[in-house]
Amino acid sequence: MNNDEKSLLIRTYFIFLCSGAVSTLTGAILPDMQAEYNLSYSLRGLLLSFQQCGNLSAMLLAGFLPYMIGRKKCTLILSSAIVVGIIMFVLFSNPIVLIIAFTFTGLGRGTLSNTSNVVVSTITNNSSAGLNILHASFALGALISPLIAALLGKSWRVSAIIFASLMALSIFFIKNSILSDEKEKRSEKSKNKFYKDIDFYLVTFILFFYLCSEASLMGWMVTYFDESGLLSPSLAKVMQSLIWIMILAGRLISAYISPKFKNKMGLVLILGAGFTVFFMLMMELRSNVLMIISLLFVGLSMSGIYPTTISTQNPKYNSDTIATGTCMALATVGGVLWPNVIGLVAERGGLKNAMLSIIIPILAMDFLIIIKFFRYKKSNS
Numbered sequence: 001m002n003n004d005e006k007s008l009l010i011r012t013y014f015i016f017l018c019s020g021a022v023s024t025l026t027g028a029i030l031p032d033m034q035a036e037y038n039l040s041y042s043l044r045g046l047l048l049s050f051q052q053c054g055n056l057s058a059m060l061l062a063g064f065l066p067y068m069i070g071r072k073k074c075t076l077i078l079s080s081a082i083v084v085g086i087i088m089f090v091l092f093s094n095p096i097v098l099i100i101a102f103t104f105t106g107l108g109r110g111t112l113s114n115t116s117n118v119v120v121s122t123i124t125n126n127s128s129a130g131l132n133i134l135h136a137s138f139a140l141g142a143l144i145s146p147l148i149a150a151l152l153g154k155s156w157r158v159s160a161i162i163f164a165s166l167m168a169l170s171i172f173f174i175k176n177s178i179l180s181d182e183k184e185k186r187s188e189k190s191k192n193k194f195y196k197d198i199d200f201y202l203v204t205f206i207l208f209f210y211l212c213s214e215a216s217l218m219g220w221m222v223t224y225f226d227e228s229g230l231l232s233p234s235l236a237k238v239m240q241s242l243i244w245i246m247i248l249a250g251r252l253i254s255a256y257i258s259p260k261f262k263n264k265m266g267l268v269l270i271l272g273a274g275f276t277v278f279f280m281l282m283m284e285l286r287s288n289v290l291m292i293i294s295l296l297f298v299g300l301s302m303s304g305i306y307p308t309t310i311s312t313q314n315p316k317y318n319s320d321t322i323a324t325g326t327c328m329a330l331a332t333v334g335g336v337l338w339p340n341v342i343g344l345v346a347e348r349g350g351l352k353n354a355m356l357s358i359i360i361p362i363l364a365m366d367f368l369i370i371i372k373f374f375r376y377k378k379s380n381s
Helices: 003-037 041-064 071-091 095-123 128-152 156-175 198-228 233-260 264-284 288-302 305-311 321-349 351-356 359-379
Strands: none
Touching (some): 003 071, 003 128, 003 156, 003 198, 041 198, 071 156, 095 128, 128 156, 128 233, 128 305, 198 233, 198 264, 198 288, 198 305, 198 321, 198 359, 233 288, 233 305, 264 359, 321 351
């Protein structure tokens, strides 16, 4: 790649780092917002679900808008919604305003996810290492914001303003990059082909069930540890950062070892099995030390599932914003659905039972990984 492409790649990694920071910031500060704004379980689940609704909408918008106004304009306009959303929930406690604010943060995050994955896939020629490094940068941001939220304690607004400022800076970096400002054109060869591809849907629904579990775990984990009395509020936030440290480490490891797998789904199969086992150990063990160790291995197991699965998608789909947007939009429905299920179940059966329900999408994901493993093996034999 030339110097301009390297510069765009670095800027893309940085903006995805900021996106990761915002993704865990809301989960980290929700208990403090709940105390100040008097939010119910169901409303908190609704906020997380509407954040994912914004994410879903952005996946579609960021898929089609580059062909109407250009990729750079699309990215700048929609990613700015993150900054607007954060300012809204810092200033206002009205439930309707909070729902709109969380939707805006999801809208910006979804846009950055679509654009970042397409840019990195295109520049690195669909490299699983490049995609794992991209998602490692997301993990790095995701582990930083809960640590800062824990250090600042009840000053959650300060945390929010810090990351809104970083996001504004990253948007400025993209504005001054070589990201295309021209209306994109689709070749006749790439049009609509992905709709007929079974493997496209297998990848999509592996990601769907993965995001069901990830969005629920990351959105509710601090609240679960806090309200169950298992960990202090500040330690619960630190644990959210620790799990992202493990995800970061795991994605860097995955970036290194994934090229060594002839069948890249073999790595995903191992990670999915680990996610299942360590999640159940985390939920059932009563020893705090063993529970924390299990949680760390949950993070390590989760780490490479999303980026490595994406790298098994047909390369021509990964370089097409419409195909990528459709895949990620459908997958993001999982992130919309399950956090709200957690809130509703918690209202009726307690937060512990609600958290245990996360095993349902994890097992569904494992089942589809096995199918994809054998199909990928057959197609590459």
